[in-house]
Amino acid sequence: MLGDDEDVFDSVTWESPSAPYDVDNTVQPSGPGFKQSTAGTDDAQGPHDPKWEGYLITTVKDPVKELAETKDAYVSYLVLAKTNLPIFSTPNPSARRRFQDFVFLRDHLVKDFPACVVPALPDKHRLEYLTGDRFSPEFMERRRLDLHRFLERISRHPTLQRSTLVRAFFESTEWHVHMHQHLAHPPGPEPTPGIIDNISDTLLNAFARVRKPDERFLDMREGVDKFEDGLVLCERLWNRVRGRTNDGNPESGEDLTADYHDLAVAVQGLGFLESGITDPLNHFSNTLLEFSALMRHKTQTTTDPFLVHLHSLLTYSHANRAVLKLRDQKQLDFEELSDYLSGVTIERDRLSAIISGHAGSTGLGLSAYLKDKVDAIRGADDDRSRVEKMRKLDIKIKELQDAVTTAHETSDAFSDETLREQTVFQYTKEAEMKEMLGNLADGEIEFYQSAMEEWERIIPIIQRIRVDV
Known part of the structure; x- marks a missing residue:
């Protein structure tokens, strides 16, 4: 505040x-x-x-x-x-x-x-x-x-x-x-459309994986996974605790607040039958009602805010995970662009070798061989068409080189910023965990102190009960 x-x-x-x-x-x-x-x-x-x-x-x-x-x-x-x-x-x-x-x-x-x-x-x-x-x-x-x-x-x-x-x-x-x-x-x-926007989606698809992952970010992702697993487990357990304490459905058989309330009503009814100890039993019934109210109050003021904060912290961790995923995408863009540039350069060198009469020196593969056969059938295997194709490839290589340089700088800058973001996230996470667990502890302490006061007041009254056998 x-x-x-x-x-x-x-x-x-x-x-x-x-x-x-x-x-x-x-x-x-x-x-x-x-x-x-x-x-x-x-x-x-x-x-x-x-x-x-x-x-x-x-x-x-x-x-x-x-x-x-x-x-x-x-x-x-x-x-x-x-x-x-x-x-x-x-x-x-x-x-x-x-x-x-x-x-x-x-x-x-x-x-x-x-x-x-x-x-x-x-x-x-x-x-x-x-x-x-x-x-x-x-x-x-x-x-x-x-x-x-x-x-x-x-x-x-x-x-x-x-x-x-x-x-x-x-x-x-x-x-x-x-x-x-x-x-x-x-x-x-x-952002203006660039060379990366014109590449086929098969290059930058959702199933691609970073080939040279950075160990620092692998450790971060592992830490985020463990943190989220812990939050999910904690949320599941506390939801179960809340359901068994005060689920709002007395017929479920798991509502302790309702059980204590029913027990108080039963003790009060017993007091009407036992005329000699009616007053002590009424005091005991009131204590049970008060304890039931304390449990309901703890659920509303401590457990529910804790669960809400826990879920909010989980969504915050999801946002952190999204940044790590975006960093991987930046590195993937650089790797895919580099591979695309390498492929275009190899194609340009192959055409140059064919024109100069050294086609065998380029290590002609099956795909290149089939491509040449298709070009021959279409009549596009003459040197003039190859020179024109090389000119277009030279232009594309220049564009790709610029795009690769930009992608590399973007990936490095994004990685540096992600490292800073993880430090900020750790600070925020620690501060919120301290606040969240502190509020939970304060609520539990307040509940048990109030409960102890209630039971300590009723114990002397119960001890004074004398029943003739």
Whole structure:
């Protein structure tokens, strides 16, 4: 929250990167929400270590139903921030945004920063949209928490937090105008069709594999797999625990809260039969009812938020996996283009050898032999047609050489950025795991302390019961 004075990342030196903003590098960022390390220096940081320019602490609160009683009704949320980033015009920006504004922000961050792990938004296609219950306080509060977590992840990212779109999202009083301007004038040039777009899809298909995988990214992918497997297993177990504690269906036989409630009713009925111990049994019945209520309260305030956060962290990991997959695709583009260039070069050398009378020196293969026979049948095996074909191949080779160089530079740059993204993801994951498990532990401690107080109060009353035999 905005008032917290700790817990974003530990042992991180906040530095001004060579980013698309003019900042004074002599300014040392300071403020709540960050613990700055004084041990590290510029020389101590690796080339793939992320660098932060400052802090951005965000929160989403106060969901309000706008245009009530109309078909255009929607929910708006108050987004607040506290920052020392120089790109913001005020240290405490705020604005009201609807869910579609969050969707626009997320979609264009993905488009503008393809190498960044942009967190996913909560799914819009929920049952509440079909039943008409999307304006219920419970649903709006769940949605608020999901949106708060989305902005929190963006604010922890050293690149996304400095995006001009993020700044406008918090500051702009004419957000719709800014959205139209962003659509009309995107921050990066629109990609133009190149040689890679003209290559047959059989070269760049979904079943192709990277032939020279980088061990660093193989280890990352293995780590992501293990992390997601752990989250899925944890989510499955806690869903089972939740179902057996409070599944909302007393007839299932697995609802402990309902069982304790039924036991309380039975003890109360027993008290009416045993007139000598009616009062102690009523106290015991009330304790059972209170314990049942405590279990239900723990489910609503601790278990359910834990499961929601667990699922959200899983979707965030999926976004990280998508970046790793995109990096592999960049390397695959380079490898396939290199192979295509090699094939075209071999074909050009073969034609040159045939024209010069040294066809046997090129290692003629079966496919080339059949191609020559087909050309002979079509009457296209004369030197003039071969020279024209060589001229076209020379042009294609030049284009392919440029494309291979570009693909190699893109692959290397994407790999470097992916390494930084993994570090940022690890920071964010650790911070969220600490918060999530801390909230779970606090909820469990509160539940057992309250339960102990209730049972300690009833034990002396039970011990005073005397039954004549």
